[in-house]
Amino acid sequence: MVIVSMCGPFRDTWDRVSERCFRCFPCLSDPARRSSLGLKVALVILHLIYAGVLFLFDSDLIEKTKKEPWYTAIYLLLFVATLAQYFFTSGSSPGYVLDAMRAANEADAIYRRTSTTSKQPASSKNGSFVISLDGSQLGKNHLGSNATLWTKMVMDMYPPGSSVRSWTCTYCDVLQPPRAKHCHDCDKCVLQFDHHCVWLGTCIGQGNHCRFWWYICEETALCLWTGILYISYLKANISRAWWMDAIMIILLVTLSISLIFLLLLLLFHSYLVATNQTTYELVRRRRIPYLRDS
Secondary structure (H helix, E strand, O other), rough: OHOOOOOOHHHHHHHHHHHHHHHHOHHHHHHHHHHHHHHHHHHHHHHHHHHHHHHHOHHHHHHHHHHHHHHHHHHHHHHHHHHHHHHHHHHHOOHHHHHHHHHHHHHHHHHHHHOOOOOOEEEEEEOOOOEEEOOOOOOOOOOOOOHHHHHHHHHHHOOOOOOHHHHHOOOOOOOOOOOOOOEEOOOOEEOOOEEEEOOOOOEEEOOOHHHHHHHHHHHHHHHHHHHHHHHHHHHHHOOOOHHHHHHHHHHHHHHHHHHHHHHHHHOOOOOOOHOOHHHHHOOOOOHHHHOOOO
């Protein structure tokens, strides 16, 4: 009882501070967004630790920087480019089905309002993906007067006789084109769904898979280069404190594990790109109707 009564004022103070913080930064009130922000901050801090310790301990690297500044400049450029690519990929849209559906229907509505006889192509650009519609598609409706252009376009991708209900998401109530899937973390259907990346805090899909591949490539190159610098430091015949070597060895071991993981991830996604597949399609091939018999 005494402990509970002592903790009471601290708990009230913490609640007031948290409430003020959430009021100033509304994004922190959402646990999912708070977790995603925490991971981003952790990743940036890890990058700074690995690079900072290297420049702090390695006097040879400092001397080399003075003699050959271009070497360190290229390394720092790769460092900044990797973090920039991380945030660029994290903030990009994977391509949501709902956005594509709205863009297609809006393009059809504009076409109907402006002209009913024009054969010029029309396109609607939304986010990171482009939906192209030609004059033969716009204004036509073969599924009934109540069906939208999006319904017509998507059903044309499936075998004749397919039911609209069979391909409608039970969570979003949106008609899914082939290769789309509902992401339970984002609570949205994603075009060409690959996976939900926890470290990026977003889905990887049609709109950002290329950016994701480039991020992995840059991260792998940075990790490899940093590892080489760590090994060069440990191989140098310089008298130094034992605890400095211990810190560098621990960091090098964790860096090596990360490098192995990144190399495997890069090879895996390179294979997916080369074979025009997604992670979800490769793993769940037998559960996906349009891939079950292929």
